[in-house]
Amino acid sequence: MEISKNVNQETSPSVPDTLQKYRDYVITSFLKSVVPIVIDSGSGATVTDIHGREYLDCFAGISVVNAGHCNPSVIAAAKAQMDKLIHCASYLYHVQSTADLAEKIAQIAPLGLTKTFFGNGGAEAIEGALKLARLYTGKHEFIALQGSFHGRTWGTLSISGNWARKKKGGPYAPGISFAPAPNVYRSQWRNDPEECARQCAGAIEEVIRFSTSNDVAAFIAEPVMGEGGIIVPPPNYFREVKKVLDRHRILFIADEVQCGFARTGKMFAIEHYGVVPDILVTAKGIADGFPLSAFTTRPDIAAAFKPGDHLSTFGGNPVSCAAALANIQFMERENLCNHTSAMGNYAKSRIRDMIGRNPHVGDVRGLGLMIGIELVQNELRVPAAAEAEAVRESCYRRGLLIGVGGVDGNVIRFQPPLVISKSQIDQALDIMAAALQEVAPV
Numbered sequence: 001m002e003i004s005k006n007v008n009q010e011t012s013p014s015v016p017d018t019l020q021k022y023r024d025y026v027i028t029s030f031l032k033s034v035v036p037i038v039i040d041s042g043s044g045a046t047v048t049d050i051h052g053r054e055y056l057d058c059f060a061g062i063s064v065v066n067a068g069h070c071n072p073s074v075i076a077a078a079k080a081q082m083d084k085l086i087h088c089a090s091y092l093y094h095v096q097s098t099a100d101l102a103e104k105i106a107q108i109a110p111l112g113l114t115k116t117f118f119g120n121g122g123a124e125a126i127e128g129a130l131k132l133a134r135l136y137t138g139k140h141e142f143i144a145l146q147g148s149f150h151g152r153t154w155g156t157l158s159i160s161g162n163w164a165r166k167k168k169g170g171p172y173a174p175g176i177s178f179a180p181a182p183n184v185y186r187s188q189w190r191n192d193p194e195e196c197a198r199q200c201a202g203a204i205e206e207v208i209r210f211s212t213s214n215d216v217a218a219f220i221a222e223p224v225m226g227e228g229g230i231i232v233p234p235p236n237y238f239r240e241v242k243k244v245l246d247r248h249r250i251l252f253i254a255d256e257v258q259c260g261f262a263r264t265g266k267m268f269a270i271e272h273y274g275v276v277p278d279i280l281v282t283a284k285g286i287a288d289g290f291p292l293s294a295f296t297t298r299p300d301i302a303a304a305f306k307p308g309d310h311l312s313t314f315g316g317n318p319v320s321c322a323a324a325l326a327n328i329q330f331m332e333r334e335n336l337c338n339h340t341s342a343m344g345n346y347a348k349s350r351i352r353d354m355i356g357r358n359p360h361v362g363d364v365r366g367l368g369l370m371i372g373i374e375l376v377q378n379e380l381r382v383p384a385a386a387e388a389e390a391v392r393e394s395c396y397r398r399g400l401l402i403g404v405g406g407v408d409g410n411v412i413r414f415q416p417p418l419v420i421s422k423s424q425i426d427q428a429l430d431i432m433a434a435a436l437q438e439v440a441p442v
């Protein structure tokens with residue numbers, strides 16, 4: 001990957017200096033894909049580098065700043081809290097902003113999920129949810145989906161169904177089985193999403209029977225898969241899954257770390273499916289960039305934690321909680337879910353119009369502003385990973401930041417801050433179309 005070299009040549013001395021410090025002092029296991037710009041500030045859907053060049057940020061810091069970079073309401077709430085108290089161990093003492101946020105989440109979470117534990121990052125919250133599921137059910141195994149991603153701790157990698165993230169870290173935890181993801185585009189039921197959902201949900205029954213010891217505590221899934229390539233299950237999928245889980249007394253953990261907080265046009269993506277999970281895990285968009293994560297559950301499940309069972313020193317941090325509360329209030333006040341749905345539908349149809357006929361565009365899919373464009377080499381759907389990476393590089397040179405994902409690395413991810421305007425979407429899609437034309441001309 002030549003990106004860093006290009007930028008070293010075209011930018012002022014201070015940029016290589018920062019890049020060099022990254023190389024020398026920061027553990028960047030992802031150095032290959034670190035975009036070689038030095039970001040100085042952000043506002044709404046844009047970021048600006050230290051030379052004053054503005055970029056449209058259509059990856060939102062990996063789907064985090066849903067309410068926009070440096071949202072004034074969030075900043076004001078965080079600043080006010082910082083002037084009073086930054087830390088005091090929210091699990092040893094009572095903190096106002098932690099309590100207020102927990103109450104707010106109880107009001108907006110799917111019905112019955114009223115008790116929340118706060119952590120700092122997504123993986124930490126997933127780990128806590130797994131632990132709670134085991135304590136509550138007295139069972140020990142887990143089922144996850146092929147292609148899923150749940151974090152980079154040992155436990156969360158163990159339940160992630162993608163060797164590209166797990167490689168060389170094994171062997172992983174025992175007692176974990178994987179079921180097929182309802183990836184309609186790559187299934188044999190491409191023209192029948194409902195049947196794809198039925199078959200994939202039915203496969204969980206087979207997994208329980210043939211790959212577990214019938215000691216499954218929980219099934220965990222992202223309602224919309226992010227890193228796995230923006231896989232949107234058909235509308236009947238989770239209802240079918242729930243039937244299987246209920247037959248075996250298996251809990252359903254919804255990992256909404258990436259798809260939660262209005263990203264898909266509903267506060268939580270699982271609301272699209274008419275199913276209530278037993279544990280809802282959130283992070284990323286919860287506090288518009290302040291580090292915070294949470295898992296939220298029913299009181300009877302939460303009661304499985306006895307004193308001393310679970311704690312996090314920084315969990316429920318007063319500043320992050322104050323920021324998160326202001327963030328959610330902003331989303332409600334501005335009707336961000338409606339805006340996201342409208343912008344998402346607009347972006348998807350424009351993408352289909354602009355580049356849908358390019359034979360390298362295999363599929364355009366998404367919910368709200370969680371949109372994936374799967375690039376393929378031909379009609380046999382051979383993944384075009386190098387092309388996806390080249391499109392990303394061309395976009396950033398043209399002033400647009402996007403993501404790339406998918407188990408084969410061939411899905412362009414369009415996940416901007418949800419406050420993005422129609423004209424900014426137009427601008428972003430014009431750049432993306434030009435980049436695709438450069439990489440894969442028609």
Ligand SMILES: Cc1ncc(COP(=O)(O)O)c(C=O)c1O
Nearest residue numbers: 121122123149150151226257258
């Ligand atoms: C669905 C999902 N779960 C969990 C995680 C892990 O979150 P974190 O990186 O905050 O630990 C991620 C991160 O991308 C994610 O997308």
